[in-house]
Amino acid sequence: MSNISSIKTYNKELIEILRTAVEEWEREMRENNYRDRKDVFYTESGIPIKTVYTPLDVEDQNYFSKIGMPGQYPFTRGIHYNMYRGRVWTMREFSGYGTPEDTNRRFKYLISHGETGLSIAFDYPTLVGIDPDDPRAYGEVGVVGVSVPTVLDMEIIFKDIYMGDVTTNMTINPPAPVLLSFYVATARKQGVPDDKIGGTTQNDQLKEFIAQKSWVFPPQPALKIGVDLIEWSVKNLPKWNPISISGYHIYEAGATAVEELALTLADGIEYVREMIRRGHDVDSFAGRLSFFFASGVQVFEHVAKFRAARRMWAKIMKEWLGAKKKRSMWMRFHTQTSGVELTAVEPYNNIIRVVLQAMAAVLGGTQSLHTNAFDEALALPTDFSAKIALRTQQILAYESGIADTVDPLGGSYYIEWLTDRIEEEAWKIIDKIESMGGMINAIEKGYPQMLITESAYRKQRAIEELRKIVVGVNMFQSEPLEEEKRVPLLKIDEEKVRQQQIERIRRFRQDRDPAKWRSSLIELERAAMRNENLMPYIYNAVINRATLGEIMGALKNVYGEWSEPIIL
Amino acid sequence: MRMSPEELLKRSFEGDLIALSRLLTLIEFPAETDPEIFSFIMRELMKRSGNAHVIGVTGNPGVGKSTLISKIISIYREKGSRVAVVSVDPSSPFSKGSFMGNRIRMQQHSQDPGVFIRSTATRGAKGGLGIGTTLLIEAFDGLGFDKIIIESVGAGQIDVDIQNVSHTTINVLIPGAGDEIQLLKAGLMEIGDIYVVNKSDKPEAEIIYKQLQELFESENIESRTGWRPRIYKTSAVMGWGVEELTSGIEDHKKYLLENGGFKEIIRRRRVYSTKQYVKYIIENYIERYLDRVDKDLLEKISMGSVDPFTASLELVKKLITK
């Protein structure tokens, strides 16, 4: 293959003729007084866009080293040979709210409408690892997701759903080892063998410091716990994806697509290095790593981002981190349509925005997709809005024909040029983080946080100054119609959920062997001090009916809690 | 809700937080109050001031000053001291606005009635503290706080004010702070009483610790208070070494009390503060009114028919002759 890479995609003769032709065309356009409606056109990441793209813009590109065939290195066009012609992406709608009973009902509803994978949204107390009777949980129990402080709550969520038949994504980070233990204990109780337990724990500890900010421990122990889970899962749960390295939250916090891509890859590098430091062969675990990105209404930029992401990760794994297996070089990713791009005014317009975002994800070759409901900017989705979101995916998959060939935008001069440009810009950020000594150091210095804060502010200014148009918000504003005012929203009776969850956890605590429970927590603390892999100890505490807040409390005793750097 | 000055003082002395907070605002912004009332209030406060131990904390942004202060507060609270914190952030020279984020690290104390934290801004001052900072110190002192911790902007060499108002000055460094050591060696930075190598869980911490040790030993260096600087290693995030640091701060206080330095520093602080106000006022005056003093002279200056130095002497004479 090596000599092939020196062959240019377009031959020299054609390029020379084209160069003259383009100059001629430019002159003609000027002479005919064609003027642009703006001085400069930019992508959201700030990359200037030309009037038109031709082979001249990709003249140096070699087809095999930059694009290649789907299913082959560098995987620009997709990780599988036939992509959606084989199987369409997994339609995975992030859901969960209220009590475990409410969520069990919503899951059954989604399954009956053709959803193929489950995804649990947790409430804030669960996300930050406190029990519903903690005073800080006041007002938050079951509001943005379901409350799962004990293994019993997990059992209720999966009542009459056989866990060997579904795969489940759990969006959980610092408490990920605890929630995975709840999940595994529940599945085992249902009689599901370990090699049939499938799904994903988000478990991306580093991005919590960069964007999502449901951190608990400082970065170093956070990384340790996350990697403990990866280590344990690779050994015990062959079908489990132990981590979903997430750019989504980074994008939502205001990063550009380029920054989202670069920071996510830099996080990924850190996890792989940590596993290698622990003595694991890179090919023994890399195939189980997965990613998670946002997709935005700027379709082309996001398609290019996804293509660049696959190419960059393959290169990082092969050339930097020594992967040999093809699967280790695959970037498998889940996508969620961007929530911050949706508006509270004229909420029904969001249905159309979601179509564009979802299209970008599919054209970008995602493995699974969550489409946001149109009422995202107002509340959690109702059954109605969640149904439209799911239908959006189904129409794309089965009516539109965009899933009928692999990487349909591949070879577009613009898309190929933009993929190269995004890659180039993302490497700059990754190099900068490398020069700072890796992501942990960069986080402690506040570098990624600063990038995001700056971009968020710039985006907002652009909206204010009409450089970025949001229909209905800063252009074509209108008096809301009655239908737009009366959007039915999901209401959660938090008081009621909280009382029920408090009542349940109190009874749960009474129903356990106090001696075994106490010693399981003491053993956990000791293991943390000895720097052992904590997963077996956490699982043991779960089996001995320790609650989420109790387990996290034991770990806080050892690791302390993180407080944020001041970055504006 | 308006209160008479007497009422405001009475309630503040009784510990009413609303009154205390408003009193502090009044003091921070002297120009908003009738001069008579202002001087009455300050007189009442200064009758009682002169006892608090003022601890200045300085160091570059990102060294962990606020987190360290938060841990120091915890230790003083265990001992039953009342603690005030004045945290200074820079003002934007353009918008005059300020972003005050230091509290984030101290929010754990926000519900403790024995701790009072006030954020303030430089508001055009250039020495690392705010214009109102010295008066806030005087007020907290008069209101009976035992410890007043000042967190300066943290701008290295220009952070000079803090030494002039504090009994004990703490310089916080982190591993990799080679530049500061160079400045110290070159005599470009004033010597503090206590040096803290924070984030000492990092292996490189030892290097900077040794460098400081060598520097202070070899040169027989003393701080402004005539004390041989001490060095402590801490990790503010984990809470390591703060206990030792705090007892070092107390040793320094004892040292000052024994040699009479404690009261001397308070006297010096007041004179310094006064000079600072004079400077601000004159500087301000120059910026805003100089061109009204002698339009003809200014015209000559701009035309180049008189040189700036000669003209400045002329203008100053006009300003100071009563």
Place this chain on the structure above:
Amino acid sequence: MYIQEQTDVETRISLEKEVVAEEMRRRYKVIVAKLGLDGHDRGAKVVARALRDAGFEVVYTGIRQTPEMVVNTAIQEDADVIGISLLSGAHMALVPMVLKLLREKGAGDIKVVVGGTIPPDDAEKLKEMGVAEVFPPDTPLSYIIKKVRELAEERRRS
């Protein structure tokens, strides 16, 4: 005493006051706080920055603040306005607690504004309870700045 050239005594006095006032005049002070457990601080930081750039002194508390923390901070800082941001849906539980604590502690004159994912009917209820303004998603920064300035002025006058 510094001003020599002015002959008019009255001008002299007012000028003295102005001279002292310039850098020592009080600016509007705003607390920007993330109430509750959610970590979505994008909006809070954008608003904090915009307010600073508009000349406000902005105290930022960071995330995961309880109503007690927010109220005590506002009191210690003698803030004119408290800007609360929350996207967790916990606004109906937590914001009324802030209002109640402010009143109980005698700081009911401090204005409270709320931003985040607040459904319209909740916004109405919050206003009835005493929240001065609710800024739903998509509110322009210029509008927020204008409103906060008006409220700060109002508090100073009270």
